[in-house]
Amino acid sequence: MADEQVDEAAGRARLVELKLASEAARVEAQQGPYSAEQWRPWLEAAAAFQEAVTAHAEQYGLENRFELEKDVVTRALHPAPAEA
Template structure:
């Protein structure tokens, strides 16, 4: 298995999910306010799973690399 590195498109998805999380939690819970975060998080997870399978990298390592890169930028 190859070492996981964070592709730019997945980092961008994670940053969007992080931003949606900040917005969702700023107001308190409401299903409508949290839906964008839920959808963004699902997109990140689907992207990570697909990329890990396509590139034969460890899914967990890829996810951790994406999350770290999203925090750095």
């Protein structure tokens, strides 16, 4: 794999981590009664994820940012079973 492909794959792995952090913050926010302060960590994590997806798409010249986000969300929330 070329260096740029390795870098791009590592970037996608980082995006998966950001998405998982956002989901964890959402679950935490849902544990108590609604308040803006309770949801602030999720809002910040979700914004960080969206900004990172946009930056990644721009950095690697991806024409369809939506497809990148869809791929990352699928990897984060519906990972393929580990091969034996």
